[in-house]
Amino acid sequence: MVDPEVHERISARRAELDELEEKLVKQLSEVRAERDELAVAVRVWQRMSEQLADERATAGSPVVQVAGRAVRLVPDGASGVAESALPADYQRILAAVQQAGGPFAPRAVGEALGLDTGVRGKLEPLRGKSTKLADRGWLHKRGDGKFTVRP
Numbered sequence: 001m002v003d004p005e006v007h008e009r010i011s012a013r014r015a016e017l018d019e020l021e022e023k024l025v026k027q028l029s030e031v032r033a034e035r036d037e038l039a040v041a042v043r044v045w046q047r048m049s050e051q052l053a054d055e056r057a058t059a060g061s062p063v064v065q066v067a068g069r070a071v072r073l074v075p076d077g078a079s080g081v082a083e084s085a086l087p088a089d090y091q092r093i094l095a096a097v098q099q100a101g102g103p104f105a106p107r108a109v110g111e112a113l114g115l116d117t118g119v120r121g122k123l124e125p126l127r128g129k130s131t132k133l134a135d136r137g138w139l140h141k142r143g144d145g146k147f148t149v150r151p
Contacts, residue, residue, distance in 0.1 A: 077137035077150065086138070093129055094138055094149075103146035106130055 075085050083091055096112040097104045106127040110117040117123060134141035140148045 074132050074136050077133075083138075086133075090129055090133060090138075093126065094133060097130075097139060097147050098149050103142060103144070103148050105146050109147070 074087065074090055075081050083094060086094065092113055093109055096109045099112070100108070106123055107117050109130065110123055110126050113126075115122050115126065130139060130147050131141060133139040134147060137150060140150050142148065
């Protein structure tokens with residue numbers, strides 16, 4: 001015969017283990033669901049990347065709809081793509097850097113374009129566009145934050 005105190009302890013421990021098992025089963029289910037969601041996200045990302053690469057290859061600067069507005073994407077500065085494929089703002093930035101001849105800071109580009117460079121909010125979009133031109137191969141961004149024309 002089992003001692004009632006031992007029986008009570010065994011029952012209490014069994015209850016603790018059952019509760020822990022429930023928590024772990026729930027946690028495992030959540031982990032599996034998130035893993036499945038990530039797998040779907042990766043497939044969608046790959047499909048979208050392939051579609052975007054195809055669009056970029058077939059058109060110099062495709063027009064896309066963003067929030068109901070037609071927006072031109074900035075094409076890669078590959079050989080054979082003319083500067084005229086760039087949106088007008090980007091063409092002006094590229095021209096200002098080309099005229100400078102050497103390293104050019106975004107503030108100086110803004111001054112050359114006639115922007116109010118005293119307001120930081122006016123410079124950040126210009127800095128973003130210059131960085132996008134650098135990312136796409138039209139400009140080179142140096143470590144000091146200045147931009148030069150790619151050779």
